[in-house]
Amino acid sequence: MWRLFKNIILLYIFLFAVACGEDVKPSLRGVFGDEDSSSEVNLDLTDLQAGGEMIILTLYGPDSYFEFRGEDFGNQYKIANEYAKSIGVKSRVDVCRSVREMLEKLKEGDGDLIAYDLPVDSAEDEVIYCGNKTIKGFLDTLAVVERDPSIRTEGDVAWAVRKSSPDLARELKKWLDVHADKLLAMSQPKVKGGRDGRKYTAYVSDEYFPDIPSFGDYPGNGQYHEGASRGGRGYDNSSNNYSHKGKISYYDALFMRYSSVCGWDWHLLAAVAYNESSFNPNAVSPMGAMGLMQLMPSTARQFGVSNAFDPEQSVKASARYFANLMAHYAVVPNPDERINFALAAYNAGPGHVDDARRLAEKRGRDKNVWKGNVDEFVLYMSNPDYYNDPVVKYGYFRGGETYNYVNYIRKDWEIFRNR
Numbered sequence: 001m002w003r004l005f006k007n008i009i010l011l012y013i014f015l016f017a018v019a020c021g022e023d024v025k026p027s028l029r030g031v032f033g034d035e036d037s038s039s040e041v042n043l044d045l046t047d048l049q050a051g052g053e054m055i056i057l058t059l060y061g062p063d064s065y066f067e068f069r070g071e072d073f074g075n076q077y078k079i080a081n082e083y084a085k086s087i088g089v090k091s092r093v094d095v096c097r098s099v100r101e102m103l104e105k106l107k108e109g110d111g112d113l114i115a116y117d118l119p120v121d122s123a124e125d126e127v128i129y130c131g132n133k134t135i136k137g138f139l140d141t142l143a144v145v146e147r148d149p150s151i152r153t154e155g156d157v158a159w160a161v162r163k164s165s166p167d168l169a170r171e172l173k174k175w176l177d178v179h180a181d182k183l184l185a186m187s188q189p190k191v192k193g194g195r196d197g198r199k200y201t202a203y204v205s206d207e208y209f210p211d212i213p214s215f216g217d218y219p220g221n222g223q224y225h226e227g228a229s230r231g232g233r234g235y236d237n238s239s240n241n242y243s244h245k246g247k248i249s250y251y252d253a254l255f256m257r258y259s260s261v262c263g264w265d266w267h268l269l270a271a272v273a274y275n276e277s278s279f280n281p282n283a284v285s286p287m288g289a290m291g292l293m294q295l296m297p298s299t300a301r302q303f304g305v306s307n308a309f310d311p312e313q314s315v316k317a318s319a320r321y322f323a324n325l326m327a328h329y330a331v332v333p334n335p336d337e338r339i340n341f342a343l344a345a346y347n348a349g350p351g352h353v354d355d356a357r358r359l360a361e362k363r364g365r366d367k368n369v370w371k372g373n374v375d376e377f378v379l380y381m382s383n384p385d386y387y388n389d390p391v392v393k394y395g396y397f398r399g400g401e402t403y404n405y406v407n408y409i410r411k412d413w414e415i416f417r418n419r
Helices: 003-019 047-050 075-086 099-108 134-145 166-178 179-187 252-262 266-277 297-302 313-329 334-346 349-361 370-379 397-415
Strands: 053-058 064-068 071-074 090-095 111-120 125-132 159-163 190-193 199-202
Touching: 003 266, 047 053, 047 125, 047 166, 053 075, 053 099, 053 190, 071 075, 075 090, 075 111, 075 134, 075 166, 099 111, 099 125, 099 159, 111 134, 125 166, 134 166, 134 179, 134 370, 159 166, 252 266, 252 313, 266 334, 266 397, 297 313, 313 334, 313 397, 334 349, 334 370, 349 397, 370 397
Parallel strands: 053 090, 053 111
Antiparallel strands: 064 071, 111 159, 125 159, 190 199
16 A cells, blocks of 8 residues: 555645645645545556556466566566566566456556456446457467466456556557567567577567566576476486596585585585586576576575676575575474475475465464475465465465475485485
């Protein structure tokens, strides 16, 4: 209710001026409203530009909005954020629990744009629908590209703004029409060449949207990488020049040096690096994670990393991050279980892991035990029935990846310790 807070400040200024005898007659629309209590919120394009912010209303989902390691993702969110930039404002996301909540917040002025595939309702006369054909076409194409039929829309869908924001509606419709082919290009694979000459696929087209982070935008021109063991491959000595007894990788000395920062066995830190990048310091993931330990940009900034492709900076920062995660899960009594939660949080972010712990507790499981308890609810976190549960604060994420991530690292750690 930030706008309400600003109106309260305005009211105090007005009362202070009256008390001082000033002849002040400001408009208090939005503070008291019109003479009748049914006045609508009047916040149009120029008002947003003057305030410098546009509030995006959405729901959690793989193509709408989700958080990953402290970064914002979701195809529709990315498009809405680009539109905000085009009109010279910053965007802020407000994730709602239902379509009804989005519509109510929009009408009350607690949001400016619903950036979600909203079913068009001809009986809904307080909103203006925008981009009907463009949004539907974009999502239907994305469903084919990602081989995910759940993204395909049923019936007529669109974004929406308030009826009292006709200028915003007109400009948004125009922008979506002009960029229709470019939005579709975002859902098309784009082939590039990595430093090693391999091909990789990007779903975000930096040709059309240079401000949307893609792995080509980061320094170092890293090589595309999806994670070594996440696909179930496991540790492979044949591709490792350090396969003789006791040696794991070229970076063993770094793992030994910084493992004490988080109180871990250095082989465990090495297992993380292997699963993250296959010991490739130039690796970059489709989500934007970089370097040997695959740090996200926000994490790199948090720990003062100036070059995420520098192996020492990467290992040092990840060790410090793991120390923070171990402290975060200090309430977990078993130290070995604490490692499981820290690994899961490194992969998915602590917010998502905490959501799974709350779900486990709600369903009568032990929130302090990973295997057979919390890990089962991590698997459910891509299911709307679970990520929309009231105890869940951070919404959707691909829990299957996190489930496998912990298992693979534990297996590789055991292999590395016995070399």
